[in-house]
Amino acid sequence: MRYAHSVEAVRAAERELMARVPEGTLMRRAAGGLAAACAGMLGRVYGRRVVALAGSGDNGGDALYALALLARRGAGVTAVLLAPDRAHAGGLAAVRAAGGRVIDAGAGGGAGGGSDGGSGGDAADGSEGGAAGVSAGDAAGAAIARADLVLDGIVGIGGRGGLRPDAVRLAAAVRASGAAVVAVDLPSGVDAETGETAGEAVRADATVTFGTYKPGLLIDPAAQYAGAPRLVDIGIGPYLPAPVAEALQDADVAALLPAPTGESDKYRRGVVGVVAGSARYPGAAVLAVSGALRGGSGAVRYVGSAGDAVIARFPEALVSAGRPSQAGRVQAWVAGPGLGREEDARAVVAEVLAADVPVLVDADGLAVADREAIRARRAPTVLTPHAGEAAALLGVDRADVEARRLEHVRRLARELDAVVLLKGSTTLIAAPDGPVRINSTGTAWLSTAGSGDVLSGLIGSLLAAGLGGRDAASVGAYLHGLAGRAAPVPFGAHELADRIPLVRPEGTGGR
Numbered sequence: 006m007r008y009a010h011s012v013e014a015v016r017a018a019e020r021e022l023m024a025r026v027p028e029g030t031l032m033r034r035a036a037g038g039l040a041a042a043c044a045g046m047l048g049r050v051y052g053r054r055v056v057a058l059a060g061s062g063d064n065g066g067d068a069l070y071a072l073a074l075l076a077r078r079g080a081g082v083t084a085v086l087l088a089p090d091r092a093h094a095g096g097l098a099a100v101r102a103a104g105g106r107v108i109d110a111g112a113g114g115g116a117g118g119g120s121d122g123g124s125g126g127d128a129a130d131g132s133e134g135g136a137a138g139v140s141a142g143d144a145a146g147a148a149i150a151r152a153d154l155v156l157d158g159i160v161g162i163g164g165r166g167g168l169r170p171d172a173v174r175l176a177a178a179v180r181a182s183g184a185a186v187v188a189v190d191l192p193s194g195v196d197a198e199t200g201e202t203a204g205e206a207v208r209a210d211a212t213v214t215f216g217t218y219k220p221g222l223l224i225d226p227a228a229q230y231a232g233a234p235r236l237v238d239i240g241i242g243p244y245l246p247a248p249v250a251e252a253l254q255d256a257d258v259a260a261l262l263p264a265p266t267g268e269s270d271k272y273r274r275g276v277v278g279v280v281a282g283s284a285r286y287p288g289a290a291v292l293a294v295s296g297a298l299r300g301g302s303g304a305v306r307y308v309g310s311a312g313d314a315v316i317a318r319f320p321e322a323l324v325s326a327g328r329p330s331q332a333g334r335v336q337a338w339v340a341g342p343g344l345g346r347e348e349d350a351r352a353v354v355a356e357v358l359a360a361d362v363p364v365l366v367d368a369d370g371l372a373v374a375d376r377e378a379i380r381a382r383r384a385p386t387v388l389t390p391h392a393g394e395a396a397a398l399l400g401v402d403r404a405d406v407e408a409r410r411l412e413h414v415r416r417l418a419r420e421l422d423a424v425v426l427l428k429g430s431t432t433l434i435a436a437p438d439g440p441v442r443i444n445s446t447g448t449a450w451l452s453t454a455g456s457g458d459v460l461s462g463l464i465g466s467l468l469a470a471g472l473g474g475r476d477a478a479s480v481g482a483y484l485h486g487l488a489g490r491a492a493p494v495p496f497g498a499h500e501l502a503d504r505i506p507l508v509r510p511e512g513t514g515g516r
């Protein structure tokens with residue numbers, strides 16, 4: 006599991022730990038981990054060119070100390086200071102002591118002694134920073150253009166708002182250079198709490214984050230700027246509270262996924278009821294049933310008017326055209342995909358919501374479900390809206406939901422007292438309490454008609470097998486995302502379900 010904490014929690018934990026260890030310990034640990042990660046990415050450190058973009062805070066301090074460590078291993082290093090008069094003094098001294106070059110990011114003059122000369126293997130470095138006729142801004146650009154690796158230490162968790170103009174210019178130079186980019190703690194310009202970006206942000210190949218993940222690192226759009234996130238332990242773990250967000254990894258999913266045992270029968274594996282499809286949208290029924298079958302259910306009961314289409318594709322499905330309450334024993338219901346919004350749809354959804362077993366409501370089901378009936382339920386309830394459906398349920402604009410997804414998924418879960426899975430490029434799963442689960446396995450190719458119907462059936466099968474609402478929704482989203490990644494692109498939703506068995510993490514499958 007990847008756990009993420011708020012900035013406030015990180016700062017409080019850091020204060021606790023700092024009071025117990027010698028001054029500078031945390032930053033030394035952070036910089037050590039950062040330098041090691043950079044060395045790993047470079048392969049060989051000696052003779053490589055590394056540039057650190059350093060802002061005025063401790064994030065810049067981390068970058069400068071790491072730069073000094075790389076210089077000691079033979080890299081030719083350059084520190085580019087965004088606020089020369091407020092740069093981290095200790096970090097700057099370390100860079101100078103290691104023979105690194107220091108230049109001012111802004112035009113019009115070097116930042117205190119510029120051309121100290123590169124330390125290992127980069128003779129050209131020494132000739133430029135303070136040379137007459139070369140503005141320091143150009144010097145920064147030239148250093149970035151030649152860099153093998155750039156460290157982004159402009160701002161970290163102390164950042165407010167988007168990048169400022171100097172930083173925007175540097176970020177563009179970094180992008181143009183083709184150098185590998187390692188963000189320090191966070192890509193500068195992204196919001197640590199929400200994953201939002203206000204204007205430009207640095208695009209990193211990897212982000213080395215300290216102590217714990219920050220929610221913004223795992224949530225789009227910021228997650229796309231962060232590249233591969235890595236965690237460096239700086240010892241604050243014991244002082245952190247419960248996480249605000251978490252992301253399942255393969256091992257978590259493997260541990261949660263039910264697998265049949267010797268004693269299993271169809272009811273132990275779970276029987277899913279699917280109320281979906283209509284004369285107009287029979288395909289939604291077929292797709293939801295496909296997800297339920299491939300999710301591992303013992304049996305699927307389909308109830309509705311698309312029984313012929315379902316049977317034609319899945320002879321193992323048990324179909325009926327009656328009412329859900331007369332369909333026979335069901336351990337979890339999936340209601341809504343392609344159901345339409347007529348009076349009859351309202352009635353069958355109400356009937357399903359009245360059942361004392363887990364229920365997933367999706368698509369049209371969300372439009373016709375009675376809020377009070379949802380709130381009154383005791384068995385797990387999972388709602389799977391996209392941003393537009395979530396906006397309708399909350400009575401806000403879709404754009405609001407899209408701009409602040411984390412906030413809105415939490416609010417909806419609390420208002421309806423249900424587990425809410427908000428679909429998107431990072432799918433978010435919130436229960437009324439506890440950490441929000443972030444699913445990072447998705448791919449933009451999954452935004453195809455019918456993809457959500459497969460997901461509903463898949464989650465339904467996990468609910469029927471006995472997983473709680475939060476686990477069923479997040480494991481379902483995880484597998485659905487992996488299935489999307491495994492399918493040859495572009496794919497149609499009907500190709501997704503067959504991929505699900507192939508992407509189940511190791512250790513499951515019960516053979």
Ligand SMILES: NC(=O)C1=CN([C@@H]2O[C@H](COP(=O)(O)OP(=O)(O)OC[C@H]3O[C@@H](n4cnc5c(N)ncnc54)[C@H](O)[C@@H]3O)[C@@H](O)[C@H]2O)[C@@H](O)CC1
Nearest residue numbers: 019031032035061062063064160161162163164165167190
């Ligand atoms: N607090 C600690 O104990 C530790 C902190 N660490 C590092 O320290 C960072 C936090 O340091 P700080 O609190 O000094 O904050 P930051 O270094 O993240 O940024 C704060 C500084 O940046 C300026 N700033 C804010 N928004 C800006 C923007 N949009 N553009 C340009 N400048 C902006 C502020 O005026 C302030 O000077 C962490 O992200 C992490 O990298 C690590 O060394 C580990 C230990």
Ligand SMILES: [K+]
Nearest residue numbers: 157160191193
């Ligand atoms: K940063």
